[in-house]
């Protein structure tokens with residue numbers, strides 16, 4: 001088991017108002033699995049991604065990632081684990097504007113003791129002809145693929161993706177999904193992706209549906225669609 005989430009509760013307090021963002025969540029993710037988490041706005045998807053990736057703490061419960069109980073880790077220990085072992089992609093690309101494509105990806109590789117070859121990663125994300133460009137010279141889809149390459153270069157055991165195609169149109173969004181699918185298949189990188197886009201669920205091994213802080217359904221796809229075949233919602 002690569003991720004084991006056991007009885008996790010997460011509350012947010014703003015003044016006198018307390019929100020239960022996660023209510024007794026249990027979920028297991030296997031190595032190499034492509035997991036898609038769906039659910040309406042406010043259902044707890046981002047919170048689940050944040051606590052599973054060690055970006056936020058829990059109020060109750062246990063999370064084990066790659067054999068390490070992250071819910072027991074303290075500040076710098078957790079930061080080190082996250083930096084070396086986990087990759088993140090967000091709707092915003094967060095690239096370094098003064099670095100080339102190659103240099104941005106190198107930043108990711110340098111975080112790891114067992115990085116992948118930067119040139120090979122750039123080939124995987126289909127950007128090998130843009131090594132020396134700067135981010136402002138690229139389209140949104142190309143910038144997101146640089147962000148994916150940067151996250152992958154450190155050879156993470158899990159790639160957490162928070163609405164990776166949220167800012168993209170269908171055509172460029174599907175190119176980004178194609179890259180994620182390829183990385184999942186070529187490197188057996190586990191993918192944990194949250195989205196509003198229901199069609200993306202058809203690419204997943206496992207689909208998790210959330211509602212009001214709870215998991216209401218976990219299903220497995222017997223037939224997975226290719227990225228180019230998903231319907232775009």
Ligand SMILES: Nc1ncnc2c1ncn2[C@@H]1O[C@H](COP(=O)(O)OP(=O)(O)OP(=O)(O)O)[C@@H](O)[C@H]1O
Nearest residue numbers: 012013014019021040041042043044045046047048
């Ligand atoms: N930092 C925070 N402080 C206070 N409340 C928060 C915080 N983050 C999330 N919440 C609340 O927790 C609940 C779950 O939010 P979360 O962002 O996880 O949902 P989501 O399913 O990812 O929504 P969206 O699809 O809109 O991003 C919501 O009620 C939200 O208002």
